[in-house]
Amino acid sequence: MKLSINKSRSLWWTISCAVILAGIISMVISWQNPNIRAPLRPSLDFIGGTRLQFERDCSQPKNCEQPIDINVVREVAKEQGLGDSSIQIVADQETRKENGILIRTKNLNRDQRTQLQNALSAKVGTFDQQKNQIDTVGPTLGRELFTSGIIALVVSFAGIIVYLAFRFQLDYAVFAIIALFHDVLITVGIFSILGLVLGTEVDSLFIVALLTITGFSVNDTVVIYDRIRETLKTNPNRPIAEIVDDAVNQTLSRSINTTLTTLLTLFAIFLFGGETLKNFALALIIGFIAGAYSSIFIASTLLALWRERTGKPNLGTNSEAFDASADS
């Protein structure tokens, strides 16, 4: 099996561009949508919503014999179209037993609340009307965490560029970051589409997934770069496209194995894991596949094209003689 990835460069780029473009279009549509007003459908972590607290009336006989099963509560919420809610079992004040339910969900009107309460009552037991609490809540993820996270990401990109420029060359570093953006954009785009089609919301865990994807993406790209650099050192006069093809092929089984082993665990969590982690696992699966794809088909081919165009001397390591031409 030998891939000549540079032969059909434009095909790989077209595939990526198509997916990214679809995602961007979806984000625009989503932004225009009066119900969403954001590129992705934000969960209550970002915008707040309604908080409902119900407690069972334990003065009634047989009402509190069975402990509340959180799965039953989650099922009911799902039936009402509130599958993305944050649901916690809480202890009540007097008995210290877990007889209460705390649900944080999107904004509900009176009818929806009553409906939810009745549906829950039927499954769990009669609620004490005196102890019901209904409030609007603010976001748990403030703007602050978000902005600080973005700043942190930008700084880390800068750090990565500096390091890779020092270890490889500046153009390598730039394409590694482009590949990283590619992976993040694809993940965000697909989740935007899912938000429009299935109503999938992004929460704080999605942010964590994106961070994980950035870490994986760079790591993956660097391995192939390392091989390109090494091959360049030994054969400085071969055409760059051949060198890149060889490097990709030599690292191909490693790329496949690493991605496969990581995806094994993620697919297990996605298929058999808990409800609350499904989207998290899905985001990681999409991001890792995009990451493996971009390091093989995007970062390396861009580098080959760039070097062919600029006619840079094929020197894989930083050397002063060529630094002057590298920046021109």
Added chain:
Amino acid sequence: MQRQQSLLALILVLVIAAIAVIATIPIPLGLDLRGGSQLTIQVKPAPGMKEITERELEGVQKVVEGRINGLGVSEPVIQTVGADKILVQLPGVNDPEQAERVLGGTAQLEFRKQKPGTETQLFAFQSSRAELKAKQQELRNSTDKAAINKNQEELQKNNQAILELFESTDPPLNGKYLQDAYGEPTQQGNNWNVAIRFEQKGGELFADLTKNLAGTGRSIGIFLDNELISAPVVGPEFAATGITGGAAVITGRFTPQQANDLGVQLRGGALPVPVEIAEIRTVGATLGKDSIISSIYAGSGGLLLVLIFMILYYRLPGLIANIALIIYAILTWACFALLGVTLTLPGIAGFILSIGMAVDANVLIFERTREELQAGKSLYRSVESGFYRAFSSILDGNVTTVIACAALFWLGAGLVKGFALTLALGVAVSMFTAITCSRTFMFLAISIPALRKPEYYCPNLSASGASNKTEVAQ
């Protein structure tokens, strides 16, 4: 051989130590995995106030956040509820009474004047206070309860001592008289100040206070909840009339963030809004225990598949890699326990990613070893150069990850921080296990004659992998 034996001994000692650490120090779980206690804080309008506005609620939330950080709780959930309540969820049911004590007081701002002749004392207390504060920051992530409490006590004592160096004006110039406070950049634009505005009566009191202190070198003590937040000195040019006009500036080389925070805090403190704890109760995990447990099963199943895959694909080296991976997991877990990491789902995500990278390091090494074998080198040379040539890939990949983690850890907050910390730790440990453990075991395997068969390291040497070379190495 000598070197390998000592390395083996080192690995063994480390693993035993790690297991001992894991057995003795439990890792605290975060709110999303374990639940904790929940407090609802009711904010009440002060006498003479009609209702709580969003701005006041924000002020109170800021104060509450500051106090929770003072408690040393990691990754709490704080959100506003309705128009006049704040919901706080604290991971782990750690003494709700203490939380109640700390969160139940009002945020009271007061300007006091320093007593004559206490300048040196104040200086000494302030420097020891800075040390205690720094230590508090350090202790925030540790589980050493005794040390945290001791530090808190010292801070309390220090506060008390500073408090005694100041006296209230008559009537006390407190938040009641404050109209507004906000951060603003200085003229030179490199630092930020906090501007405060008093209403009329407060302006008069402030003028008196500053007239008294001008040029004496004694400072105005600005106290929030009886804790000194700033001690500015009034210049001698104000000795005649004091600072009039009801406006003042607190300088203190603030960052924009600090200045804004202080502004918010002062605004919050400027309203002596009574707050009270409406209720305390225990809550379950936000992610749901059942969900976590099924995910753990699923994840473990996935990991088991990875281990099986490694053996099937890489044969003996795969087995060695698995042993190294298990050692890796034990060592990393022990590091978490030692550093007092509070484990939340983002933290686990970082851990899983680092496992992936640890697998990756081994895969890189073995792929290289295979290539060398196919190129017709001897077994020993192949293993040797497999490690040697894969090293730069592993190093570069991991260094970039650590760079990203460092930025996320220093600049990020909350869950971003937790993720960065576990990932960085994991990467550091994986460098050690991939390079040292796998390597030592590999050479140990090669030194056993029964295991010295190339086909244990690379199946059907002639027709596999990416290389087109077909000579068999022996």
